Amino acid sequence: MKKYLPLAILALLAIIPFLDLSSYVMHILVLVVMWSVIGMAWNILGGYTGQVSFGHAAFFGFGAYTAGILYQNLGISAWWGIPACVVVLTALSLVIGYICLRLRGAYFALATLALGEICRVTAENLVGFTQGNMGIMIRERTWVDKTWYFYVILLIAAITYIIIKMVMESKLGYYFVAIREDQDAAESLGIDTTLYKTISLCLSGVLTGIAGAFYMNYMGYIDPSIVFPLYDLSIVTVMVVMVGGAATYWGPIVGAVIMVFLAEEIRSLPYIGAAHQTIFGIILIFIIMFLPNGIVGDFRKLLRPFKAKKGASS
């Protein structure tokens, strides 16, 4: 039964476009699925391998710009950005890995945070190449309707899920977790920690980049502040995984559902304006204090109060 759960959920999601939902709801669903891809990708590096990155905007933005620049400067379809991403993002990950992966813990997190910002500033200033703050606009959209975009991102998400599942059940998965739990022990057990951390970073980077390339195609417009933001991307990515549950298969997906809907709800609250970000901060504090393993990781803990009540009343 449990084995077929992912398939059942996939099938359920696949019939959603037939429900004739409004364009706005479809948009939210596309974002949810896209965020689960980003969350799952971050989870490989941050959750399983234990290298917490605060710079995933760099990967997302590079993916988006790869697609955008192919369209803008070479005049080919931005969809080619998705395969091109694999190459570009692997190269980027190798560079970032070479610089950052020699650092441990908080230092790694800070270095990635800086790199994300460096990417944004660079994209803003390389006007000849990236159009700077004018951004890149795709003038002829592939589809007007959101249905096909939904299927494309759903396919990407399914493939991401399968890749992660396969990786985590193989030698790679064991090595990633071993590195997270203790790098020195891992090293002395014959694990080339630098190599495997780099592999983890590449996987994570490429998958995040693909989500970015999809975003370019889907939204049709990007500029540096949309695809390279520190808060709206790097930090929200961390939150998606933390809320859902780091190092779990379903955590990033649950996290994406909650975070996207919450963002939409909170943003439409009256009178608070930009203060809606405060609410996210408060939620994060509560999650870290009471559900350090996220909703999926601490699911049993969440159920406990309900169970206790039942026991008392009967």
Added chain:
Amino acid sequence: MNLIEVKGVSKQFGGLAALTDVSFVLNKGEILGLIGPNGAGKTTIFNVINGFYPPTKGDVFFKGQKVSNLKPHVLCKLGLARTFQVVKPLQRMSTLDNVIASAFVRAKNKAQAEEIAVDILKFTNIYEDRNLISKGLPLGKRKRLEIARALATQPEIILLDESFAGLNPTEINEQIEIVKKIRVEKGITILVIEHHMKVIMTISDRIVVLTYGQKIAEGTPSEIGHNPLVIEAYLGEEHSA
């Protein structure tokens, strides 16, 4: 035949000389004890042999090959495994997964890694705890897990860093049996750091004594037990093997 040769190794951390010109050999099939007061440099010499620190001076040879600047994971593949004094289990993994993770060094696939791991767990007598998360194991079993993990890499040499510290007498006896079994049944050469004099005197073939980063004596347990230098620096009284 000597498996490991430590030749004139010095290690300095800034102005602190942790090791000064230490030399000894580890012969195939023997159990070599390494003793000395706290801060004598015992764990440092392990870290140098194991590849965590490059020596400041001198070299380490493994089967005649110079290995002083190789990383620990390369040395592990060559056949050198170690345990840590402060146990470092992969905390949120089960005992079995801990051992599987290290078995992957030689195993071709997961099935084979699991097979090796189960074997080792039975060998070290912690098979019953295979599904426990390793963080929850009592210290005695965590020390055993350290040994199991090292064994799962199928080494030729194993470095045991205080694998007996903090154990109760029953656990110590059990651990001694396992260490002896490692040599007899698996033919693995052992270098062991230990403070527990009864243990070191029983299991070692030879003993090397370090004080303040220098080697002051080397010999059989009975020679060491009666060596006036060693008694003054470390033992405090005569020990008979």
